[in-house]
Every structure is written in structure tokens, then in C-alpha cells.
Amino acid sequence: MAARQQxxxxxxxxxxxxPPVLIAQHPxxxxxxxxxxxxxxxxxxxxxxxxxRIEQYLRPGDLLVVNDTRVVPARLTGRKHTGGMVELLVLDxxxxxxxxxxxxxxxxxxxxxxxxxxxxxxxxxxxCAEVIAAPVDGKAQxxxxxxxxxxxxxxxxxxxxxxxxxxxxxxxxxxxxRVCYQTEYAANPGAVAAPTAGLHFTKSLLNRxxxxxxxxxxxxxxxxxxxxxxxxxADIREHRMHPEFIEIGKQTAEAxxxxxxxxRRVVAVGTxxxxxxxxxxxxxxxxxxxxxxxxxxxxxxxxFAVVDCMVTNFHLPRSxxxxxxxxxxxxxxxxxxxxxxxxxxxxxxxxxxxxxxM
Numbered sequence: 001m002a003a004r005q006q007x008x009x010x011x012x013x014x015x016x017x018x019p020p021v022l023i024a025q026h027p028x029x030x031x032x033x034x035x036x037x038x039x040x041x042x043x044x045x046x047x048x049x050x051x052x053r054i055e056q057y058l059r060p061g062d063l064l065v066v067n068d069t070r071v072v073p074a075r076l077t078g079r080k081h082t083g084g085m086v087e088l089l090v091l092d093x094x095x096x097x098x099x100x101x102x103x104x105x106x107x108x109x110x111x112x113x114x115x116x117x118x119x120x121x122x123x124x125x126x127x128c129a130e131v132i133a134a135p136v137d138g139k140a141q142x143x144x145x146x147x148x149x150x151x152x153x154x155x156x157x158x159x160x161x162x163x164x165x166x167x168x169x170x171x172x173x174x175x176x177x178r179v180c181y182q183t184e185y186a187a188n189p190g191a192v193a194a195p196t197a198g199l200h201f202t203k204s205l206l207n208r209x210x211x212x213x214x215x216x217x218x219x220x221x222x223x224x225x226x227x228x229x230x231x232x233x234a235d236i237r238e239h240r241m242h243p244e245f246i247e248i249g250k251q252t253a254e255a256x257x258x259x260x261x262x263x264r265r266v267v268a269v270g271t272x273x274x275x276x277x278x279x280x281x282x283x284x285x286x287x288x289x290x291x292x293x294x295x296x297x298x299x300x301x302x303x304f305a306v307v308d309c310m311v312t313n314f315h316l317p318r319s320x321x322x323x324x325x326x327x328x329x330x331x332x333x334x335x336x337x338x339x340x341x342x343x344x345x346x347x348x349x350x351x352x353x354x355x356x357x358m
Contacts, residue, residue: 007300007331009236014326015317016338023165024351027180032202035346035353039337041329046340051200051354054311058267060213062309063259065252065277066269067195068218070186072151073158073178078123086111086121088129088142089161093150094190094222094245104132104141105150108225115140124157151189161192163228163350165316181350190222190245196350197270197311217255219248221272221294231318236299241320243295246276253280253287256306265308271315271324274298277306299323300331310357314341314348329357 008014028034032052039046049056058064074090089108107129109115114135121129126146133141147153160177162168183198185206210216226242233239256277259266268274279296280287287306300323310328315321326334337355346353 009300011231011234011236011318013331014236014319014322016335016342018317018342018348022342022345022348022352024347024349024353025166027199027351028347030202031184031200032205034200036200037337037341037344037346037353037355039329039333039355039357041333041357044333044336046337048344052205054205054356055209055212055214057356057358058209058212058214058309059265061215061259061262061264062267063215063217063255063264064209064267064269065256065273066183066185066198066201066216066218067221067223067272067276068183068185068187069191069195069220069222069272070189071160071182071191071194071223072154072189073160074154074192075159075161076123076129076154076157077159078121078129080111080115080119080121084112086115088121089192089225090142090150090154090158091139091192091225092190092245093154093192094188104143107140107142108138109135109140110138123153127153127157161225163193165349166351185218187218188220188222188247190220192225193223193227194350195221195223195270195272196313197354199351200311200354201269215255215259217252219246219252219273219276221246221276223272227321231320231323236323239297239299239320241295241297243293244272245292246294247291248276248280248287248289250289253289256287260306266306267309267311268307269311271310271312271321274304274307274310274324274328278302278304281305298327300327302327304328308358312355312357313350314338314346314352314355316349325355325357 034051036049036051072093076088087110091106117134119131129142222245224244275296
């Protein structure tokens, strides 16, 4: 690693200037043809490449760990019996909440005059939502009628919940966002945001990496809406993450432990994989199979015990994701790389270009 840098805990020190025109509104026409900025943490060197050439920077024996969560079209719109419009964002489609004897789900709500317990919201295709607990901080417990399972409902009538910085003329996700805002290996439904570092991989690229001796393993972290929540405290140490559901099976846990024992590199695809692996190691001193909630927060000053390299996108200033990559590579080096990316006209955020930090 480079020489130890003075750590700043001031949120304002994790800001940078970004022309709005560089915020990607649509994905690349070909996933693996996005640009790739390669950052060497030891030397500080930067290379500009293309994502389909990432194999040049990986080694046979590297373990590539991906997040196989699937984004569910969790945004629903409907009407109250009075005619007022209501928007619901289902936050926990992966796991029902229990409210008394009724199966309910936690939803962010938006309505012109609010909603109250007992109200019924008419959606579409014969589906309705009943508010079974009064909203608190904009969140309500809701049960659904008209289909057997919440994921079935969302797949039928839901809309993809895009980040607030992606604009659509209608205010809704375009039809192709259902495909584009999803990794090729998405398998387990439950996320309301994509693990965007994985959007650049195609099946053919993954096959090529496998053929070259790079191992691939998967875990699940259902990315929550909290990933878009801004940090509001001036001292970054005071921030708290929203809990998210994670699951890692025995096969992936053993693959990571074996790679570490054999001194092979663990390459995390995305900040969600980084947080999961580092939290599991911090908790148990190794990677063990686990299923449950995680709210691990990584900011400068935290040590990394598992992850050696990271594939990631370019993140919002002053965000928890910006803090994580700054913890991994050092704040001065990350800010320098981001300035370079701006000068080179890289595309930023969820649908933008990629970065490999080695």
C-alpha cells in the first residue's frame, strides 16, 4: 500500500465537482463496452481501458465474487377510494414482515394527503393494497390482495425503481430498464437497486474469465433504498447504514477462505460484496455461511481483511459508497482518479463507466 495518509472524518472532504452532463441517463449499448479506469493503489498509476479487456488485469487463480441479487420492479402506483393517487415502494419483497396475524410488507409511501391505517389502495389487474399499520417516517406496513406472492405482483404490475438522478420523461422507468438495470447473473429477487458494478459483465465475458482460470462465486445482498440516502452528519463516523438482507452459502464461503489461505486475490464486484465479506470476517474471523441482516459501514480508517481488488462504478460525492472506495484506496488517490475521470469525460453513477481498484 501507499504511504499512510492523514484520515479525514469531515464529510465535506469527500466532495468533488461533477458536470451534470456526465451523469449517465442510459446504459452503454453493449454492457462490456463501457470504459474502465484502472487504479493501482500501490503506485497511484491510472490506466484507461475498456471493460471487455478486464481480463488483462486479473490473474489465473483470482476469485471473482459477485452479488446475484435480482432487482424487483418494486414501485407501484394506485388510487385511494377518494381518487387520490398513491405511490408505494416495497422495501422488503424478499421477506414478509409479520404484523399481528397478517403478512405485511414495509413500503415507502407518497400520497397527496397521506394515507392512514385501514385504507385500501386500488392498484391494477385486480390487485389492491391494504394499509395495516399507520405510516411512520413515510413508511407503512401494507398487505396485498389479488395474487399469491408479492414478487408475482411486482413482476406483473410494478415498475423498476430507478435512482433519483436517472431521469425519464414520464417519471417512470422505461421498459428496457427492466432488462438493463439488472445484472446478467441476477438470480435471487429482493433488491430495489442494482449492484451496478455487475452491470458491465456479459455471459460471454464471464465465460472467458472462467476459461482463463479465474474462479467465480456468488453471494446475495438485497440492495435497499438506503443506498441512495445522503449522509447528513458533518462527521462521517456518526452515520448509520440501513440494514440489508444478506446470504452467503457454504460453497462461496469455502471458496473465499480457500483463496485467502492460498494467498490468491479476492476480487469483489461492487461495494455490496466488499461490505458483506469484510463484515463476515470481522464478525467471525473467517467467512462462514450466513443468512440475515447486515448494516456494515466502511469509511476511512477501517481495515480490509478479505478484499484485494474491487470492481466498482463512479459514486456520488459525499455518499457512503464514496467513503468506502476512499477507505480502500485512500482519499487523495480516489479524488485524483475522479478528477481524471471527469477530465476524460467518463460516464458516472449507476449506468456509467467502471473502475478497477487494484
